Amino acid sequence: MSTAPDILDPETLAPEERYFNRELSWLSFNERVLAEANRASYPLLERLRFLSISGSNLDEFMMIRVAGLAGQVRSGVAEMSLDARTPGQQLAAISEKVRELGQLQQRTLDELRPLLSAQGIHIKGGDPIDPKAEDWLRQYFLDHIMPVITPQAIDPAHPFPFVANLGIGALFNLTRREDGSQLVEMVLIPSALPRFVRVPQSVLGEDATYVAIERLVVRFADLLFPGFEITGDGVFRVLRDSDIEIEEEAEDLVRYFRSAIQRRRRGQVIMLEIDENFDAEAEELLRDKLELEQAFITKTIGMLGIVGLEEVVKEDRPDLKFTPYSPRYPERVMEHDGDVFSAIHEKDIVIHHPYESFEVVVDFLRQAAVDPNVVSIKQALYRAGQQSPVINALCEAAENGKSVTAVVELKARFDEEQNLKWAGELERAGVQVIYGFIDWKTHAKISMVVRQEDGGYRTYCHFGTGNYHPVTTKIYTDLSYFTADPALGRDASKLFNFITGYVEPQKMERLAISPLDLLETLIEDIEEEIELARAGKPGTIWWKMNQITEKRVIDKLYEASQAGVQVVLICRGICCLRPGVPGLSDNITVKSIIGRFLEHSRIYAFGKGEPLPSDKAKVYISSADVMDRNLYRRVEALVPIVNATVHDQVLEQVLLANLLDTEQSWLLDGETGDYERVETGDGVEDGGFNCHQYFMTNPSLSGRGGALKDDRVPNLTLRKGAV
Template identity: 80%
Template sequence: MASTPQPPSADATNAGGDLSQLSAEERYFNRELSWLAFNDRVLEEANNANYPLLERLRFLSISGSNLDEFMMIRVAGLAGQVRSGVTQTSIDGRTPKQQLAAIGTKVRELEAKQQATLARLQPLLEDEGIHLAGEDRIEEDAHRWLRDYFVNHIMPVLTPQALDPAHPFPFVANGGIGALFNLTRNSDSSQLVEMVLIPGALPRFVRIPEEVLGDEAIYVPVERLVCRYAKLLFPGFTIVGDGVFRILRDSDMEIEEEAEDLVRFFRSAIQRRRRGQVIMLEIDDSFDPEAEELLRDKLELEQAFVTKTTGMIGISGLSQVVDEDRHDLKFTPYSPRYPERILEHDGDAFAAISAKDIIIHHPYESFEVVVDFLRQAAADPKVISIKQALYRAGNQPTVINALIEAAEAGKSVTAVVELKARFDEEQNLKWAGELERAGVQVIYGFIDMKTHAKVSMVVRQEEGRARTYCHFGTGNYHPVTAKIYTDLSYFTADPALGRDAAKLFNFVTGYVEPQSMERLAISPLNLYERIIADIDHEIALARADKPAAIWAKMNSITEQGVIDKLYEASQAGVEIMLVVRGICCLRPGVPGLSDNITVKSVIGRFLEHSRIYAFGNGEPMPSNTAKVYISSADMMERNLHRRVESLVPIQTDTVHDQVLDQVLLANLIDTQQSWLLDGETGDYQRVAPADGLERGGFNCHEYFMTNPSLSGRGEALKESGVPKLTLRKPAS
């Protein structure tokens, strides 16, 4: 098994300047606070008046679900470190306890901003006939309908539980919502506290049907209905006080290296996760004080966050309202193009790829081309073998079915299923079972490393020899996220990349560490070293007074060795432009440290997810001779040192042109969806639309929705060319 390379120290990478004079806090941003800043940018889209109303509500819901996951994973991990007495500091020099204190302040600010945003959106929604928690404003017929719905659909599945010495305190599931009631018995005035947990199978909101209210859409949170009709649950009692609460639990899973059976381990670990330590308690501000004290005591809230709200608990639940059938309040539906290059070969993917490499830009071009590649492989009598890496396949079985069809057709099919894909473990276990039953050889990879590379490999018998066709992606084989995430799919029949892909699969399935790679770089073996070497090359060019530039697009950058090397490059005069959607621990534009580095974030209709790394290689950017890679890896310690990832060089001219001169450049010059990072304060400021490529600004998502792909269009380019983009640096 491969040993994990360690990043060089700051001193080792800082040949160009003395970082030792700066404190850790002066050199780096805190990872967790940077993530909260990202989620704040997501939340700001809910306040973007340029978006349709329900899309704004969607961004609010997303900010809620993002925050839930952050609490369950990142904050839970820090709380566990505090309980264990860990004092190891973060990249910016903070202990876990110090980080929790800073996070607590920001989380409360973010939650308050979420509630304020909801309060601003509600009257706008009401103007459009959509009402939230509006049961007090409806007609008597609707009241009767709500009561009947409660009696017939909700009340039968509720189980009131007394909280007293004779009854054990009930278990509240992760994400569970409940209500506490302070009761007085009418017969003898005795006091009683009861808990009612709301089953997760119930809808988050109850929508009063159109036949009752006509065009008005009224959504009532299910917990409010429970409180409203609680007297039906407690006949013979007077309700003195009530309150609604919600809890989140520690949902991380620590992998045991000695686990002999990963499948059995994960099945039991999923069950344990549902009973993890309480990490957050949300209560409404009218919560009965005595009931609140009891809840705090019974839930053992050591290291837990407790928040009170005057608005709605569980903001993420608004996703149900977003599904309201009001197309006038949503983005105009977008239908992705199917690549003409494939159609020009009568739908024969292998013929098209054999002629020339193809890059597909999702979601602007259909993910169906990836599924069709596998379907064709399953049906093609010349195909003898398929190898597929699956990280997140989602709950739609399109890719899984294609692999099953191939196995049932007698192909040799190997699937590397990653059981450690967070929150997808249960779904991946299900797919693994179905694949195995169909005759697919299922491999679970390394115990201590996730297999995050996005690779598919098809071996086809052609003219007496085996030829390998590969798909390398920046995103998961997930048909749902492929409609909303921007990612790249690269199809190639390059023999060298085919040989490298085979070595990658052998490394994962048999721990056979490749002795050499022709084109591909993989983590944890040599991907980090390749990136560092390419940065070093740009540094050498700059010191020789030659053009030197680095452009990169990623989701996060937290790895200290890479950050310090970029600081060194900046000090040497390399022009560095980074598009970092989420976490950024690098401080750009700091005098003497990172003067030549610009960092921006693009947040818009689609989730920017592709990873692209480009190095000028001695020519002004964008350059035909630039080194360009696509990758499954972000510049994070986990991706570079604790995961199996791929870094794929792009050498075909048309693909190189699209990735560098179109996809990456469009992100760099976007203004309408862009935020610039202030390296001194850590604040992000919107780029003014007037500073864009043309009057009104430039929107990279709209550009790709209205303009074709370079390599996917084929002969169609003769009729309609792609508008040439030119570099305009974002205004600071």
């Protein structure tokens, strides 16, 4: 352990030398997602899925982040980014990267299409189709599409039609054969129609042929416009500003959000995608009518709206997908005959999703709903999904006479409408529904059950790093921590009182919460490592999170590195910190893991004067990333792990396995901002290690029962040079 010979004063460096730009870092993350679509070792439909995900990610980025910057430019806001760029400068840099990413997406699709065709899955655009399929598609168009779509003339007598967010349409230049008169027509594709039409097996046998709906409209436009010659056509797609800003004077939050959701569909156009060969006159018309001030205009050779490929991914071809994985139900809970409360009462337990079943979380609430000894349930809900067993359990509990309180976060982006629906259903069942703060989002993942036991009351808590969402828990790697620790129970009660009654908690025993003291807790722990390193003791920090953008924390980590603290950050997405810069961050390493599952858990570990991993380490799990929004504008929880078995699992199994991973890992170059994939062999003996595969094949430390011996869980060892 050594301090860099020439220490740089961060204050003497220009901002762009100290920090990476947040938006460009996010685009780099999405490039890594897209890179998974090019992994030859992945099944073909899984590669197509990653391509679709990169499209979905980019859409949201444009509708939220880019829309926000464009709004700042329109309003004359000159707020500088962390790396000292104006909104206009950021938009210029983003524009170039978005175009590059779009071109890379199209090249990836071009590479996948022939590979899929060789497996009997054909994705067609305007290219020739088997005559039998052509005949079937023509009839399908007549029977199922023509009755739904509505051609609209574009002229002074007809107002320009409204194009909804994510809307796809086609423009046609027409010449009437009878008199040579000119006409422009627009056809908008209703969202109720499928994005792709699949030719049935009865037509082409075993092969599956998919044609994008907008291409069918262009292909059979002659059926729409009899008596006209089509002299030009083009397909386009529109993205609009989709953020919802909360007005402080909003008197009724529910009514405000219902109105805001409607307004979002009509937000400012932020991006227009058009065909590369889009008719020039039609393009000029769109530019004029859509009022494309500060909007991106991209021309695409290929498919618009890459996200739509998710429909093709659903093709029933298990041979072209990952082998299905069935999550384990923790053996220790089963040893208690499925009684979750009995298992927690015996010892704290961590459930590691998606490797261990989300059903444990659901059973925790289901059992509470019917247990005569349970007197109250409190639950924070950020995202719950469309089919939510959690909502059903809370409703059942209220109907059974329990005191049930649900904090429903209306500001969960793109889930606002679903959460309004759940709030209404909960209220009808007798649940007390609270909407939390106007200015802050309640992002903490916490559930609390009070049970009558032994002449008194015992509080059981669930703290999570991810949402109570039955779909994402099969994809996201998250931790569910169950405990009956009285101190954590008392803290949880104060946290709920803070959310529901604005009663700021005093003298918390274990928890740190934002926006009150979570940031200060992390800063104090970093400072302790700095002091230990300066005293000649080992200073070590291991963190796992999704993003790191907060300036104060980044600067403190630079200070730690300069003091000789060894810092390893597993940061999946945005990273504004520059690692490995001589004199500034020599002792900081940043890696990103992208693979079959989405890394989502947040873990913060500090060595406390011992090399990590260590039984003496201070370990937290959290719902919070190291971002301004999480630390200043959200209610989050930072939960210390003191139970020995859970401590070992979180630090020496979950976190260490992520550090050791080589097969899904990328390392960040602090000078260039580029990520380089770690290239290794396939076996442990030659350095290769896949953390997802490890967790899929090994039981967790805290969830195993007495029937599973220690040797069922291979010990992980921190190899020299591994991080």
